Amino acid sequence: MLHFLFVTGMLSVVGSRVASLVVLEFCLRAVSGLVTAGKESSKFVQQLLMQSQFSLGCALTCSLHFLHEGAPQRWLCLLLAAALSWFLSRQATRLLQHVTAMYKLHSSQRYCGICIGLLTSGRCVLPMLCRAMIITFSVAVVAAIFIINQHFLSATEALRFWTPLTICYTLLVVYMQEEQHRLPGSQAVLNTVVVRLGGLMVLMLTVGRWADVLHIIMCFLGEAGCLIPTMDLLDATSSQVEKEEEDYAEYVKREHRRRPKAQEKEHQR
Numbered sequence: 001m002l003h004f005l006f007v008t009g010m011l012s013v014v015g016s017r018v019a020s021l022v023v024l025e026f027c028l029r030a031v032s033g034l035v036t037a038g039k040e041s042s043k044f045v046q047q048l049l050m051q052s053q054f055s056l057g058c059a060l061t062c063s064l065h066f067l068h069e070g071a072p073q074r075w076l077c078l079l080l081a082a083a084l085s086w087f088l089s090r091q092a093t094r095l096l097q098h099v100t101a102m103y104k105l106h107s108s109q110r111y112c113g114i115c116i117g118l119l120t121s122g123r124c125v126l127p128m129l130c131r132a133m134i135i136t137f138s139v140a141v142v143a144a145i146f147i148i149n150q151h152f153l154s155a156t157e158a159l160r161f162w163t164p165l166t167i168c169y170t171l172l173v174v175y176m177q178e179e180q181h182r183l184p185g186s187q188a189v190l191n192t193v194v195v196r197l198g199g200l201m202v203l204m205l206t207v208g209r210w211a212d213v214l215h216i217i218m219c220f221l222g223e224a225g226c227l228i229p230t231m232d233l234l235d236a237t238s239s240q241v242e243k244e245e246e247d248y249a250e251y252v253k254r255e256h257r258r259r260p261k262a263q264e265k266e267h268q269r
Helices: 002-013 016-051 053-067 074-109 113-149 155-182 185-207 210-268
Strands: none
Touching: 002 053, 002 074, 002 210, 016 053, 016 113, 016 185, 016 210, 053 074, 053 113, 053 210, 074 113, 155 185, 185 210
16 A cells, blocks of 8 residues: 555656656666567566566656647546556455465366456466557657657757657666676666666766656655565566576487487487
């Protein structure tokens, strides 16, 4: 309850302009990471979903601001979105408690619809979440570009803002990709948050407004409130993927050892 109220409060304080920049940075990081991930794409997707909590909130903020701009009672739409988020959070919490306590028994006895559904179609959950994220951030990118461009009176001002922003984000993405390969999962995530929001703050000090700097500080708090409770999960994801890769490498070695023996038996026959 406190976590939900804290994150909702941070999202309500952060302005649409800074939320738009957070969305664009997250999308650029996601696309570049998927392109360069290679064999570690499954690990990257899982970590990206866990890191996307606050960025997803910024995406919803941008989209609602863009879709309801000029509406006289726009705050009611934000209140409705917060209520829907709370309902989904409660349902997910109840599902987690049920699965943690009863999944082994119910999946073996096969008399619980929820556990049987997870047993038969559990592999569809991650692709479904990925598709929902792609749709949400696609709408948010369009809204973010529109929100940022409407603050400029001429194309020269827009170019003066977008040029350093693009260069800064590109360099940050390259740096963060190297950090994720060098450090453990949770440590790399914390360093990534500090680097990208710190770079964004420096950029706003040069081409932005003082309100934007204050909103970026709120983003620091919001990201910390979303990531600190998931540190153990990030480490577990990294170790699980590494274990799967080791098991696969061991399986390949065993297969290579079996093939010569099988060929010798066939030759003897």
